[in-house]
Amino acid sequence: MKTYEIQIRLNGELRTVAVTARETLLEALRNKMGATEVKNGCGKGDCGSCAVLLDGKAVNSCLTLALQANGKEVLTVKGMGTEENPHPLQKAFVEHGAVQCGFCTSGMIMSAKALLDQTPKPNREEIREAISGNLCRCTGYKKIIDAIRDVSLRTES
Amino acid sequence: MADIEYLAPRDLEEALKAMEEWKGRAKVIAGGTNLIPYMRAGWVSPELLIDFSGLKDLDLIKREDETLSIGALTTIAEVASSETLRSFSPILPNAAGHLGNPLCRNRATIGGNLANASPGADMAPPLLVLEASVHTERGGESSREIPLDQFFLGPNKTVLEQDEVITQISFPKPKDSATGSQTKFGLRNADALSIVNVAVMIEMEGKLCRKARVALCPLAPTPIRMYRVEETLEGNEITAELLDECGDMLKQEVTPRLVSIRASAEYRKVLSSVLFKRAVREALKGVET
Amino acid sequence: MKNQTIDVTVNGEKHEILVEPNALLVNVLRDELGLTGTKYGYGTGQCAACTVLVNGESVLSCLTLAVAVDEADIVTIEGLDQPDGSLDPVQEAFLDHGAIQCGFCTPGMAMMGRDLLNKNPDPSESEIREQIKGNLCRCTGYTSIVRAIKSCSQGREPQAKR
Numbered sequence: 247m248k249t250y251e252i253q254i255r256l257n258g259e260l261r262t263v264a265v266t267a268r269e270t271l272l273e274a275l276r277n278k279m280g281a282t283e284v285k286n287g288c289g290k291g292d293c294g295s296c297a298v299l300l301d302g303k304a305v306n307s308c309l310t311l312a313l314q315a316n317g318k319e320v321l322t323v324k325g326m327g328t329e330e331n332p333h334p335l336q337k338a339f340v341e342h343g344a345v346q347c348g349f350c351t352s353g354m355i356m357s358a359k360a361l362l363d364q365t366p367k368p369n370r371e372e373i374r375e376a377i378s379g380n381l382c383r384c385t386g387y388k389k390i391i392d393a394i395r396d397v398s399l400r401t402e403s
Numbered sequence: 404m405a406d407i408e409y410l411a412p413r414d415l416e417e418a419l420k421a422m423e424e425w426k427g428r429a430k431v432i433a434g435g436t437n438l439i440p441y442m443r444a445g446w447v448s449p450e451l452l453i454d455f456s457g458l459k460d461l462d463l464i465k466r467e468d469e470t471l472s473i474g475a476l477t478t479i480a481e482v483a484s485s486e487t488l489r490s491f492s493p494i495l496p497n498a499a500g501h502l503g504n505p506l507c508r509n510r511a512t513i514g515g516n517l518a519n520a521s522p523g524a525d526m527a528p529p530l531l532v533l534e535a536s537v538h539t540e541r542g543g544e545s546s547r548e549i550p551l552d553q554f555f556l557g558p559n560k561t562v563l564e565q566d567e568v569i570t571q572i573s574f575p576k577p578k579d580s581a582t583g584s585q586t587k588f589g590l591r592n593a594d595a596l597s598i599v600n601v602a603v604m605i606e607m608e609g610k611l612c613r614k615a616r617v618a619l620c621p622l623a624p625t626p627i628r629m630y631r632v633e634e635t636l637e638g639n640e641i642t643a644e645l646l647d648e649c650g651d652m653l654k655q656e657v658t659p660r661l662v663s664i665r666a667s668a669e670y671r672k673v674l675s676s677v678l679f680k681r682a683v684r685e686a687l688k689g690v691e692t
Numbered sequence: 693m694k695n696q697t698i699d700v701t702v703n704g705e706k707h708e709i710l711v712e713p714n715a716l717l718v719n720v721l722r723d724e725l726g727l728t729g730t731k732y733g734y735g736t737g738q739c740a741a742c743t744v745l746v747n748g749e750s751v752l753s754c755l756t757l758a759v760a761v762d763e764a765d766i767v768t769i770e771g772l773d774q775p776d777g778s779l780d781p782v783q784e785a786f787l788d789h790g791a792i793q794c795g796f797c798t799p800g801m802a803m804m805g806r807d808l809l810n811k812n813p814d815p816s817e818s819e820i821r822e823q824i825k826g827n828l829c830r831c832t833g834y835t836s837i838v839r840a841i842k843s844c845s846q847g848r849e850p851q852a853k854r
Binding site for chain 1: 406434435440443504510592594
């Protein structure tokens with residue numbers, strides 16, 4: 247199988263990895279770069295659990311070829327904060343009970359970050375729109391929306 | 404699984420050369436939001452993927468005098484948020500905002516949506532009523548300009564040759580007396596394949612409709628213009644009775660698939676008539692009397 | 693079987709109801725009095741969605757014969773609101789903490805929360821969990837419910853998180 251060497255800046259760290267032409271960014275992240283925080287839900291862009299920021303834009307990593315991320319920056323939820331020093335979004339999700347099984351959380355937070363980067367003070371409609379590509383089977387979404395709104399209200403504009 | 408190669412051409416010329424060389428064996432990838440699922444499902448098996456996503460020259464929204472051009476690589480998100488487009492006509496950014504979900508829109512391209520030619524292609528109805536044209540290039544052949552209502556041949560089939568690619572989509576600036584409306588109905592508020600997606604463009608002269616353009620999908624194997632409805636509206640005052648007549652005509656003329664997927668054919672017919680009338684009334688609200 | 697008249701006070705109102713000897717309290721509340729806030733889940737005492745207070749004690753109304761509550765003072769979820777019409781702090785807390793998803797377990801959970809706070813105004817988390825261990829919830833994962841009840845403990849107003 248023909249492979250190509252690509253470079254990706256993953257959560258700030260420059261990584262080199264060999265991938266095939268048909269390999270998705272999701273597969274490369276999980277299987278070759280140890281980024282298992284990015285989840286494989288449906289593999290076809292319907293659930294959003296694989297969402298990452300690619301050069302600052304929230305995308306489904308299952309619908310992006312690894313090769314298309316060559317030379318680009320990828321941000322995952324692990325790059326947002328640590329257990330000792332969590333990102334406000336991570337903290338808010340936990341505080342609001344917005345994490346039940348946790349499977350959608352990684353992708354949800356990336357969509358939330360993309361929103362707040364673009365619109366620091368979104369209303370609830372804008373939040374719902376921003377996470378409309380992320381499915382959650384547990385929380386009923388309210389707690390997730392509350393968490394994101396909470397962060398937006400607390401952040402200095 | 405069969406081996407597959409990848410090429411990221413530096414410019415359009417290199418891309419077209421590769422398409423010519425690998426004619427029939429290569430597939431263009433842009434956003435990949437359709438192609439990657441097709442590949443994973445085994446529906447397409449190209450030997451070479453030609454990645455257009457790096458061709459930044461094709462990612463633009465440009466106004467030149469009275470013509471607006473959108474590069475094929477412009478993402479749906481960029482179309483949705485373009486103030487330039489919105490000032491030309493809000494129906495195109497509105498339709499873009501209803502396509503898929505935010506994650507999808509950041510990758511999916513307008514050229515890809517048209518080239519994929521789904522019977523429910525979300526960008527088609529507004530582009531059809533804007534009387535858009537598709538501009539294409541082929542390696543070693545002359546470029547073409549194809550009116551969009553001659554572009555679609557059937558489900559996922561267009562007039563594009565195997566080594567031909569869309570470079571841009573253009574349409575003339577609507578007259579000041581023109582007003583449009585676009586609406587989509589799906590089973591969910593986001594991430595929904597259209598049950599009905601309808602767009603209208605009306606040009607009024609006093610009380611009379613001077614020009615009407617109506618397009619919708621997926622009510623046929625391809626997105627379609629409703630020419631008879633348009634002719635019926637033109638030259639007349641758009642009364643409630645005329646609108647009802649056109650709604651009934653539309654219901655008779657559309658040919659949704661008979662197999663009930665997401666909605667029955669009967670439901671789609673009725674809904675398309677309702678949404679068409681609603682769109683016309685909405686568009687007429689924008690007319691200054 | 694001979695029908696019997698029972699005199700009960702429900703949410704402060706006196707009622708005289710003719711019931712069959714084998715009528716269950718849950719059904720009498722719902723069907724005779726129209727108080728459908730109390731839910732019929734399993735009907736076998738396993739989910740506690742039917743929880744009401746009888747003479748200040750929490751009971752499973754699906755396992756209680758109507759005839760057994762003759763002359764009793766009953767409070768259902770509908771009776772939790774304050775005299776001025778505002779919600780009980782427990783109800784407010786459930787709203788504020790996202791502790792209501794489908795809402796089916798909520799009446800039972802809220803009654804158990806109110807019951808606990810009536811006896812122990814400052815319960816610990818483990819005491820709360822012990823109290824609601826008979827109440828099933830398929831949606832929330834319980835965390836937000838526990839937090840909601842905890843937020844009502846003495847000296848603290850329900851935190852508005854909306």
